[in-house]
Amino acid sequence: MEQNIVDRFTHAIYDLPSFMAVFGLIESHAQPIARPEPANRKEDDMRWMLSACLAAVVGGVFASNSFGVIITENLNGVFDRTIFFFDPMGQSFVAADSTINSIEVVFSVANPGSANEPITAELREGAGLDGNLIATNSLMLPSDLPGSSDAVGPLIDLGFGDVAVTPGATYTFTLAATSTRNAVVYGSTNGYADGEMFHGPDNASEPGPDDDIRFRITSTPEPASLGAMAIGVCLMVRRKRRA
Numbered sequence: 001m002e003q004n005i006v007d008r009f010t011h012a013i014y015d016l017p018s019f020m021a022v023f024g025l026i027e028s029h030a031q032p033i034a035r036p037e038p039a040n041r042k043e044d045d046m047r048w049m050l051s052a053c054l055a056a057v058v059g060g061v062f063a064s065n066s067f068g069v070i071i072t073e074n075l076n077g078v079f080d081r082t083i084f085f086f087d088p089m090g091q092s093f094v095a096a097d098s099t100i101n102s103i104e105v106v107f108s109v110a111n112p113g114s115a116n117e118p119i120t121a122e123l124r125e126g127a128g129l130d131g132n133l134i135a136t137n138s139l140m141l142p143s144d145l146p147g148s149s150d151a152v153g154p155l156i157d158l159g160f161g162d163v164a165v166t167p168g169a170t171y172t173f174t175l176a177a178t179s180t181r182n183a184v185v186y187g188s189t190n191g192y193a194d195g196e197m198f199h200g201p202d203n204a205s206e207p208g209p210d211d212d213i214r215f216r217i218t219s220t221p222e223p224a225s226l227g228a229m230a231i232g233v234c235l236m237v238r239r240k241r242r243a
């Protein structure tokens with residue numbers, strides 16, 4: 001039974017409902033076991049608890065690498081807007097986790113005859129284009145992006161890497177370009193209610209009230225949280241075994 005619990009824990013880390021179900025399995029089976037030799041009880045309890053703790057820690061390590069959690073996204077919209085003419089463009093959002101691993105945006109080619117030059121992406125605090133700068137990156141977009149009238153292209157990572165943020169706080173990612181080639185894809189159906197699209201201050205045209213860039217933000221569980229969870233499992237097992 002003990003080995004079965006460890007095996008179930010190791011395999012369940014790839015599926016969150018199963019992962020949570022394993023806690024119930026550990027709790028329901030972590031009952032005192034009668035032994036004919038009481039002198040070995042302490043050693044047996046320690047061995048059992050260590051195996052359960054090891055499964056929790058190993059499971060947490062694998063979970064941190066396998067749980068890609070989508071925390072914020074707007075995947076609505078098929079229109080596009082040339083970045084150069086509305087530079088800088090931006091989209092605000094509310095952080096749902098303490099670490100952002102990636103911010104991905106859908107782009108298109110508005111003017112294929114223009115040079116494919118790097119675009120500049122920035123991440124700023126607050127809603128708008130002038131907040132405190134916390135991350136920046138220059139990236140070259142693929143040369144084979146769909147055109148304005150073609151199918152919607154793939155999500156492309158802006159390349160900030162891991163960024164520490166405050167859950168519940170508002171942030172804005174911005175895009176700037178030196179060429180008229182590339183555009184950003186957006187929708188006008190208020191696909192993301194907790195943020196809005198922005199245009200640079202030198203543009204006479206303002207985004208509509210329901211305009212949102214097509215984007216996705218992902219995060220993975222923090223190692224500290226996983227460690228605390230593993231410790232909690234160990235303490236639960238120890239308390240049950242002592243009952």
